[in-house]
Amino acid sequence: MSSFSHTGPHIVRLDGHISPVPHFPPTFTHTYTSYDRTPPDTQTIISRLADANVAITTRVPISAETIAICAKRKLKLIAVHAIGYDMVDLKACKEHGIKVCNVPAASNEAVAEHAIALFFAVRRRVVDMHNLVINTNEWAEKGSLASHFDGVPVTCRQEVVGIIGVGELGNRVANIFRSLNSTVLLSERPSCPPASTRPGRTPFVTVLAESTVIIITVPLAPTTLNLISTTELSLMKPDAVLINVARGGIVDEVALVKALWNRKIAAAATDVFVEEPAVSENSVLIKAAKEDALKGRLVLSPHLAWFARSSVEKLRVTTATNIEVWARGGDEGWNMVDLE
CATH class of the missing domain: 3.40.50.720 (NAD(P)-binding Rossmann-like Domain)
Incomplete structure (x- = not known):
């Protein structure tokens, strides 16, 4: 994690109310901020990601405008805490060098x-x-x-x-x-x-x-x-x-x-x-x-088809693993989304 400070990457979660915190191992140095809910307006999202190296979202949209501004700051990775990543502008991520990962087959x-x-x-x-x-x-x-x-x-x-x-x-x-x-x-x-x-x-x-x-x-x-x-x-x-x-x-x-x-x-x-x-x-x-x-x-039903013990645990573990392997500079072992 040489590209980060001694405290490791700063991770910001935008919608923590949906499921439990990712399960990071105690050996992984990082800082973590979680917002229970984030309204879908661009300025609020940009403000909350001001110091983030990693953004975690499940359903909060991350637009091209958000990516363009946050990429000039510290944002390097968007970790989707779900299977679907349609809420992230992948074209803008590719343009600004932001990587994206998700949890395939999570639920x-x-x-x-x-x-x-x-x-x-x-x-x-x-x-x-x-x-x-x-x-x-x-x-x-x-x-x-x-x-x-x-x-x-x-x-x-x-x-x-x-x-x-x-x-x-x-x-x-x-x-x-x-x-x-x-x-x-x-x-x-x-x-x-x-x-x-x-x-x-x-x-x-x-x-x-x-x-x-x-x-x-x-x-x-x-x-x-x-x-x-x-x-x-x-x-x-x-x-x-x-x-x-x-x-x-x-x-x-x-x-x-x-x-x-x-x-x-x-x-x-x-x-x-x-x-x-x-x-x-x-x-x-x-x-x-x-x-x-x-x-x-x-x-x-209220978008809860995914809700099961196995799904929650896979989301927690896989999201954390994705972020940790990325932060350590690994090329394999995490679920990077193809931006092509």
Whole structure:
């Protein structure tokens, strides 16, 4: 750590409220400042990173302006305390010589299981049943609540599950559904012509048209922004359900609500939102989920699919290891993001 003072690198964490402190070994000399929450305005972020050699962020955005100013000061590394690094301007990092690292596959096991939980919640109408039991007397009055629901749900053996985003997370979800005897379709990239579809993959439009369940596990990027919108939703089956455990912005929220209202698809569930934290004032999904016509057909969770003991521990250890190996000048043993 010869490039730092005798106190080692100064590490500043911008959103410490999300998960516990990285687990640095006692032999690693450093100073550490953690802000519980940092508002997403550029000037506040720049101010908090004024003396930082390393910035740790989970969801606080680090823009090109922030990078340009902080790179002239002391910032050398942005450690993303998560899998996704879409909140960091990678082009600006490359331009100013700032390295970026993340925690690959930090929570894939937990997120895959959460995707399955959301699927069962909407397909089996669990939330709707819960609310009926505790808020009404319909069960006692009618003797059975089966007539309350439109149609009869199929079992997993009858489901055709389309996976959009076939990385480690997508493959984990696929394997779980295979174990439940579902048919699984692994989607080809939307930009790929059907004639060029790779072995083991299915053309994107075919996945949309033939699946009864669509699981979104693709990263957010310019090419995946609003990947699922009006056109794509119109291709889906009327009994299909859509599950998003990837990132907000991949599914066009306004188009999704319209598709649910018009019964173009049966149901949807998401753990992620365009704007987070999501509240009624900034989320069309939350507003829609409160409407009687969509209760039970739109299930929401607060970006906590990742939340599990294994995920938390991997985030703590890997983030710390990334920073320590980088600080000691190591070329290998840490998860540097390719800025090309």
